[in-house]
Amino acid sequence: MSSEVSCANCPLRRHAAFRPNEAAEIAFIERFKSRQRSVSAGASILREGERSDRLYTILSGWAFRHRSLGDGRRQILNFLLPGDFVGLQQELDHDAMHGIEALSDVTLCVFPRQRLWHLYQEFPSLAYDLTWLCAHEELIVDENLLSVGRRSAIERIGMLLIHLYKRAASVGIGGGDAIPLPIGQQHIADALGLSLVHTNKTLRRLHTLGLVELRGGTLRIGDLARLQRLADYHALPLHARPLI
Amino acid sequence: MSSEVSCANCPLRRHAAFRPNEAAEIAFIERFKSRQRSVSAGASILREGERSDRLYTILSGWAFRHRSLGDGRRQILNFLLPGDFVGLQQELDHDAMHGIEALSDVTLCVFPRQRLWHLYQEFPSLAYDLTWLCAHEELIVDENLLSVGRRSAIERIGMLLIHLYKRAASVGIGGGDAIPLPIGQQHIADALGLSLVHTNKTLRRLHTLGLVELRGGTLRIGDLARLQRLADYHALPLHARPLI
């Protein structure tokens, strides 16, 4: 299906979000990369509790990281877009604490973990980028934790959709007021610590207000400014707020 | 109050949790470190939204990282113990997205961010450690997000106390079944996305069950195994669970 792409003309490098790499760096990455892997929508990239000595970069498609409890309750930790790096979170010689699942068909670049140390020795600039990527992902998890812990259902959903919309735009996915977003309501519920039913009702409410439309794998933002105000509407206790 | 300590005999290195460093590394750290800073209990180490070009290591004491909303709702992201590293999360030339506050009197080692790049060039081993530290902190935030999103109040509190108890033990704080834990119920509430009142009632319940006692800045675990079972008690829907 998808042919191997050389790192030199990696499609990700076309976007402003990425640092331009030097030729030597690119050559190293090319050697570091062991292969490419395709995963189809809905399939598991890494099973929770499984040991893995691989690191991944998302080359194309959507995925998410999650953890779950024994009885099935599941929490999505963050969503993964092209350019995201995964695998550092788990300790070497240790089971992964999280699972990773593909939302759409996904293409991954695979790197063997063993050679990571080599990267640190030879290319401090890449090591630096890696740390930055890791720190940045934590920032995203932080934001999600703030939402789940302290925001109301409508605020949470608003924030999440805005977040995904902006992230997608930053890597050149979608255009105008809409992006392709291959997630179902259950995913939103699991990401935000809500029940499926309540997620549906809240989403419906946002739709009625003309703020968002999520259908057929497409997210359309009706009024970004108003949605942003709603999602960040935290100046009053819940019961005292006018009905937007 | 606390006198400057040379990195060579850093008290943290006494504990098994830390990698033994080579002489050259230690010498570098010593040069990297710009100074030491003392912060008293309750004071702010880094204000939310403030710009800072410093990195910190907790040398002694307890602190926490948090984010909050405009109306005062606050979410504690994670607690910081001796050996924890902070500052990577915020992007260079950017306001900090989180605040850091001292729970007890805290001593910090201060490093100027500018020289970080130098560390990556000269000591890949330290760079590697740094990435590991960052990844590890994300793991902790992940765990907390799972709790807040998907666990019941009693499970959350149980998990948090167990977590703090174990972490404290791993850096040699406290002994036996008790550790000093300089946090109030409001902190627990803010860390777990609960209200103060409900936190109190749940804590009271745990106390009545003889599982924990949190008073006067000391946490005592009555029955770790039973507490662990309670906190991880996720095989049945809430209403079907026997009353422990």
Add this chain to the structure above:
DNA sequence: CGTACTATTGAATCGGGTCAACGTCTGTGG
């Protein structure tokens, strides 16, 4: 002792969860 936190407790209320049906859309195969 008074001031100021922090912990405790009860009552009323509510946001969100659970249960249970019912649509809607797709793909599959007869």
Add this chain to the structure above:
DNA sequence: CCACAGACGTTGACCCGATTCAATAGTACG
């Protein structure tokens, strides 16, 4: 072309875990 299955979205009724409000204890300290 219809019948059926399975996945996903929608809705209403009811319930409960958790929040909010309000007031009362401790406790620490100047």
